Amino acid sequence: MRTSTSLDGGIQVKKGKELKVFLNTPEESMEIINFSSKLYFTMVDETEDIDVFQDHTETRSCTREEVSKIIGWQLCSEMLCPDSASGLPFPFTGPLRVAVTLTKQDRGLQQYLVEAAYNYIPQEDSWIPNEAVLHFFIGTPKSNLKRDVGVDLNFSVLQKKFRIKFIQPKKKIEIDGKIEFLKNSRMGRLELIVDDRDVYYIKGMTDLHIRSGEQRYMTQLEVKLIRQSSPIILSGNITKQLGKKIAFSVSLNNLLKDAAFLSG
Known part of the structure; x- marks a missing residue:
């Protein structure tokens, strides 16, 4: 059994009012898990390694293209196992292979980023602040496909103005x-x-x-x-x-x- 995933990231918090979470994804593909087993027949004078039965079942499934495009990765699983009709009575009646992999669909995708921040100036005898700023963003900077979603809100009671900005792909x-x-x-x-x-x-x-x-x-x-x-x-x-x-x-x-x- 083996795995070869490469992910790094971090979480930054500033004064309890700013949050930044990032996850770097430099690899083009990642092997989440690759499991295989072998079957040996042992006789008096020799041991025979059975790589594959003549009768075996192979299955493969992947996330749909629409989902893979949205997240930038395609998740696939493969399984190779002996056919149940092979007739052998004991468990694991032959070589078994299971693999789960992630393959990047967006070559420009290098990072997932989440940002959140707020600040405000309170107003006496009111739950509504005099001024407030709110920022939220989630996206994949520099990727080929736009996935950015965000909202910015700021208003001032004293200056009697407000601004709301929405972004989506x-x-x-x-x-x-x-x-x-x-x-x-x-x-x-x-x-x-x-x-x-x-x-x-x-x-x-x-x-x-x-x-x-x-x-x-x-x-x-x-x-x-x-x-x-x-x-x-x-x-x-x-x-x-x-x-x-x-x-x-x-x-x-x-x-x-x-x-x-x-x-x-």
């Missing part, structure tokens, strides 16, 4: 959100970025002006949910003056064939 998605306050203005946006290329968003703005007995309230909503299209823009204004009727106007662009207006 076929897609990369990033979500950004932020709210800003500037004097009498309020602005907010929610943005979705796919594969660092396609951008979808919702933006909103409100503004209030007060001067010389006049109040003017303005608002705008801008939405882009289709990749190859112009954003839909809805704008509105309300004006109020002492002793006068309230005036308003609303416009809608890029939804209908022509721009739409309403005022009063």
Whole structure:
């Protein structure tokens, strides 16, 4: 019986908030186990080594191609044993061979990596922190086939913003959100970025002006949910003056064939 596996790796922990686990796989193939037995016939003057019976059974099975592609390795098992119909009455009635092997399917696969980290700044009288950062990643750096899966999250209550980033073999998605306050203005946006290329968003703005007995309230909503299209823009204004009727106007662009207006 023999085995020839070659694996090395490590676990790193930093301040209880960062974890890194890695497993290096430099070999192209590994023999997990190889077991064989022989049968000898002993007679008065000689010993005969029986390598293989004329009647024997050979079986071989391997993990499916889809599974092997995902993990980067193919696991195979082989067994060679005498046929049960050989007629010999005692156990192990002939040579027996059993082998289990791993064969690399991705030549660029050299390492499995897992990373996890978090950090936060607590907020008084609340279970929600003022700021938080979360990172998780599992993948095979530099491999030919992309297997990376990860998520990054960070947000700040004080700055009123957040960001979430997802990565997986076929897609990369990033979500950004932020709210800003500037004097009498309020602005907010929610943005979705796919594969660092396609951008979808919702933006909103409100503004209030007060001067010389006049109040003017303005608002705008801008939405882009289709990749190859112009954003839909809805704008509105309300004006109020002492002793006068309230005036308003609303416009809608890029939804209908022509721009739409309403005022009063």
